[in-house]
Amino acid sequence: MIRRVCVVGAGVIGSLYAAHLARVAEVSVLTRREEHARALAEEGLQVSGRHEFSASVAAAADPAALGDADLVILATKGIEVDAAASRLRGRFPGAAVMTVQNGLGAEEIVQRHGPWPLVSAVTFMSGTRHSDTHVEYILDTATWLGPYGGTPFELVREVAELIVASGLRAEAFPDLRPAQWSKLIFNATVNSVSALTGLPHDAHFAAREHVSDLGHLVHDLVDEGKRVAAAAGVALHDDPWEMNVLATQRGSAHYPSMLEDVEARRPTEVDLITGALVREAERTGVAAPLHTAMYRLVKAREASYS
Amino acid sequence: MIRRVCVVGAGVIGSLYAAHLARVAEVSVLTRREEHARALAEEGLQVSGRHEFSASVAAAADPAALGDADLVILATKGIEVDAAASRLRGRFPGAAVMTVQNGLGAEEIVQRHGPWPLVSAVTFMSGTRHSDTHVEYILDTATWLGPYGGTPFELVREVAELIVASGLRAEAFPDLRPAQWSKLIFNATVNSVSALTGLPHDAHFAAREHVSDLGHLVHDLVDEGKRVAAAAGVALHDDPWEMNVLATQRGSAHYPSMLEDVEARRPTEVDLITGALVREAERTGVAAPLHTAMYRLVKAREASYS
Numbered sequence: 001m002i003r004r005v006c007v008v009g010a011g012v013i014g015s016l017y018a019a020h021l022a023r024v025a026e027v028s029v030l031t032r033r034e035e036h037a038r039a040l041a042e043e044g045l046q047v048s049g050r051h052e053f054s055a056s057v058a059a060a061a062d063p064a065a066l067g068d069a070d071l072v073i074l075a076t077k078g079i080e081v082d083a084a085a086s087r088l089r090g091r092f093p094g095a096a097v098m099t100v101q102n103g104l105g106a107e108e109i110v111q112r113h114g115p116w117p118l119v120s121a122v123t124f125m126s127g128t129r130h131s132d133t134h135v136e137y138i139l140d141t142a143t144w145l146g147p148y149g150g151t152p153f154e155l156v157r158e159v160a161e162l163i164v165a166s167g168l169r170a171e172a173f174p175d176l177r178p179a180q181w182s183k184l185i186f187n188a189t190v191n192s193v194s195a196l197t198g199l200p201h202d203a204h205f206a207a208r209e210h211v212s213d214l215g216h217l218v219h220d221l222v223d224e225g226k227r228v229a230a231a232a233g234v235a236l237h238d239d240p241w242e243m244n245v246l247a248t249q250r251g252s253a254h255y256p257s258m259l260e261d262v263e264a265r266r267p268t269e270v271d272l273i274t275g276a277l278v279r280e281a282e283r284t285g286v287a288a289p290l291h292t293a294m295y296r297l298v299k300a301r302e303a304s305y306s
Numbered sequence: 307m308i309r310r311v312c313v314v315g316a317g318v319i320g321s322l323y324a325a326h327l328a329r330v331a332e333v334s335v336l337t338r339r340e341e342h343a344r345a346l347a348e349e350g351l352q353v354s355g356r357h358e359f360s361a362s363v364a365a366a367a368d369p370a371a372l373g374d375a376d377l378v379i380l381a382t383k384g385i386e387v388d389a390a391a392s393r394l395r396g397r398f399p400g401a402a403v404m405t406v407q408n409g410l411g412a413e414e415i416v417q418r419h420g421p422w423p424l425v426s427a428v429t430f431m432s433g434t435r436h437s438d439t440h441v442e443y444i445l446d447t448a449t450w451l452g453p454y455g456g457t458p459f460e461l462v463r464e465v466a467e468l469i470v471a472s473g474l475r476a477e478a479f480p481d482l483r484p485a486q487w488s489k490l491i492f493n494a495t496v497n498s499v500s501a502l503t504g505l506p507h508d509a510h511f512a513a514r515e516h517v518s519d520l521g522h523l524v525h526d527l528v529d530e531g532k533r534v535a536a537a538a539g540v541a542l543h544d545d546p547w548e549m550n551v552l553a554t555q556r557g558s559a560h561y562p563s564m565l566e567d568v569e570a571r572r573p574t575e576v577d578l579i580t581g582a583l584v585r586e587a588e589r590t591g592v593a594a595p596l597h598t599a600m601y602r603l604v605k606a607r608e609a610s611y612s
Contacts, residue, residue: 212602214605293523300505
């Protein structure tokens with residue numbers, strides 16, 4: 001029975017989980033910055049957009065200042081997982097840890113820091129962070145969860161039910177990999193193309209009329225990703241090309257996080273997203289020249305910051 | 307005997323030709339902007355850097371205001387060739403026209419506007435434009451020239467000798483294509499990679515230590531270009547990979563024009579450079595997936611301006 005949840009990282013996704021779950025559980029938030037924790041503890045979390053409410057949460061920048069938990073949701077960026085998990089060492093002995101990063105490999109990293117049962121998740125929610133204590137809930141799409149390693153499916157179901165009870169959408173799968181890989185291929189394609197071209201995820205990504213149209217490249221990248229998935233023995237849950245076309249038909253174009261990262265000259269998650277796909281291609285002996293090219297281009301873009 | 311030269315376009319390359327040639331010929335400059343022509347006619351052209359001198363030139367923004375010429379040097383950007391050549395229609399009946407644009411295809415465009423004998427050229431000079439009447443001469447590398455269509459080689463040699471007499475470096479080749487294609491492959495690779503990554507042409511372009519290193523992609527792009535050249539029946543004059551390595555070993559990293567273009571949110575020459583290579587690949591039935599990807603990415607980057 002999950003009564004106490006600790007959310008690690010209060011960006012958009014962490015804030016949305018923390019505020020909603022605070023309506024059905026006792027929620028604490030572990031932040032990186034001291035003043036962020038202070039603001040959350042004093043003002044609580046305000047949600048606007050699709051849902052409008054405020055929630056009270058406990059918060060600290062020091063894990064020792066937080067009580068125990070039954071569930072830890074690790075909601076940092078992928079590149080921060082290692083540092084965040086190392087801060088949890090020896091803490092939360094009775095908790096399961098849920099990862100929700102883009103790409104592949106967050107679970108392996110967490111596993112190196114403690115013996116917690118692990119829940120894999122991918123989320124399609126989106127929002128905008130207006131301040132340390134105010135998040136706007138934009139796309140109310142689901143979080144998908146699955147067991148990792150020997151975690152019992154019953155525990156995954158319980159987490160999914162708690163998230164649904166809190167007002168968010170969630171679904172538990174006995175095997176998350178088909179969904180995780182659909183999102184991986186989608187993300188590797190859309191994020192890297194967006195980061196390099198400066199285009200938000202708009203109609204250009206589906207255009208295949210002229211030879212110079214971007215949709216041809218997007219389609220080729222998706223096809224390459226599908227060949228890697230097949231070689232890895234994964235039958236995809238959704239077709240990433242259809243996900244791409246559907247997403248570009250929404251009213252307003254989404255700004256992929258990797259585009260925001262390169263525009264702010266921050267490190268991106270490319271190693272965990274495109275890099276993961278390239279490593280899987282290498283492991284399974286499948287050629288992935290286009291994703292490998294995108295990987296090197298985004299890494300070089302990062303190198304241009306200095 | 308070439309006594310009168312008209313230079314069309316007074317960017318870096320046009321200004322360097324005009325100023326130097328004014329020391330050995332009668333030079334007029336055709337500009338796009340009226341005030342540019344006025345400034346050149348009043349103040350002349352100042353050269354600094356490797357050479358230091360001032361030159362007097364005639365100048366006008368209206369071709370009808372210029373006298374006849376024996377040689378017209380079309381020194382506009384590739385994307386301006388069609389407009390520039392159309393302004394020459396019916397003019398300069400006794401002149402040969404020399405093109406010096408990056409990529410392929412400028413000669414075909416000029417040919418549609420008049421019956422002038424054509425001289426193909428590629429130049430490796432570089433400089434910086436400090437004002438409408440002041441250009442700094444930086445890299446004193448050569449201009450290579452060759453006949454186009456039925457142009458006699460003797461005429462090409464005469465043009466090369468005039469350029470050399472003016473103080474610049476030049477060499478005439480009976481067949482320019484081997485040199486032109488070496489530069490095409492080099493430019494298609496370096497310019498598109500630079501435009502997408504934001505990196506000037508620096509040591510990253512030759513690095514091949516780690517799997518994520520950019521040099522692997524640069525090498526793959528060069529190899530793909532070589533396969534297209536071979537299919538087109540062209541034996542390259544220089545190995546573009548060696549050109550790349552040598553250039554990155556110079557002291558200061560060069561800013562490729564396509565990087566300057568995307569940073570200023572201007573249209574690039576990608577259609578004439580990478581686009582030309584992609585069209586040649588299509589024509590000769592050679593696969594060019596990486597250059598095709600770069601072409602679509604740069605076109606999408608241009609689409610992001612609006």
